[in-house]
Amino acid sequence: MNYGTAEEEISDRLNEKFIAYAADFLDEVSLSETGYKGQPVSEFMEALPIPDTEKDFDKLKAKSDRGLVIAEYIDGTFDPDKGNDTARIMERARFRIIFSSPRRRGPYGIYTLIELVKLYLTGFAPSNADRLTPTKPGRIETENNAFQYYLEFECRTYNMQQEYTDPEETIGEQLKRVAAEEEFTFND
Numbered sequence: 001m002n003y004g005t006a007e008e009e010i011s012d013r014l015n016e017k018f019i020a021y022a023a024d025f026l027d028e029v030s031l032s033e034t035g036y037k038g039q040p041v042s043e044f045m046e047a048l049p050i051p052d053t054e055k056d057f058d059k060l061k062a063k064s065d066r067g068l069v070i071a072e073y074i075d076g077t078f079d080p081d082k083g084n085d086t087a088r089i090m091e092r093a094r095f096r097i098i099f100s101s102p103r104r105r106g107p108y109g110i111y112t113l114i115e116l117v118k119l120y121l122t123g124f125a126p127s128n129a130d131r132l133t134p135t136k137p138g139r140i141e142t143e144n145n146a147f148q149y150y151l152e153f154e155c156r157t158y159n160m161q162q163e164y165t166d167p168e169e170t171i172g173e174q175l176k177r178v179a180a181e182e183e184f185t186f187n188d
Helices: 003-025 028-034 054-063 110-121 167-177
Strands: 045-049 067-078 088-101 133-143 146-160
Touching: 003 045, 003 067, 003 088, 003 110, 054 067, 067 110, 088 110, 110 133, 110 146
Parallel strands: 045 067
Antiparallel strands: 067 088, 088 146, 133 146
């Protein structure tokens, strides 16, 4: 499992579902109350993978007026080897979904975002992994007039020992074993 790819897949899935949610459930009245009437969904709720650099993280401060969801790989645990001839190890990878919003309630408030993420990520399987399941919610802090909460998810992925053979040895072995037998029968 590539953790960066999984963060991107989680964010892409959430953004796709946020657009569907906005089209199906948010009416003009609820959006006009928030000042987002006629705006694209990304203007009031957006999911992103954890930024790569501190500079990229600082750019998020400009988005503090909307509901943000950030996907981050946080850690994993490995079960004991279950292989006989080759190593087979199951990993439990954990992802933290961080929520930040200036509101607790409403169409892009913390509570709405948490419910949407639970709905859209429970059972979702990133590449090369089993499905995600929620494991732990929590509150981080209130900073810059934004509430911050998190929800952790876990999924399993398997790691198997890869056999390595020297290509030259393989070619040499194959050539030593090449033999040709031909048998012709003529029917007159």
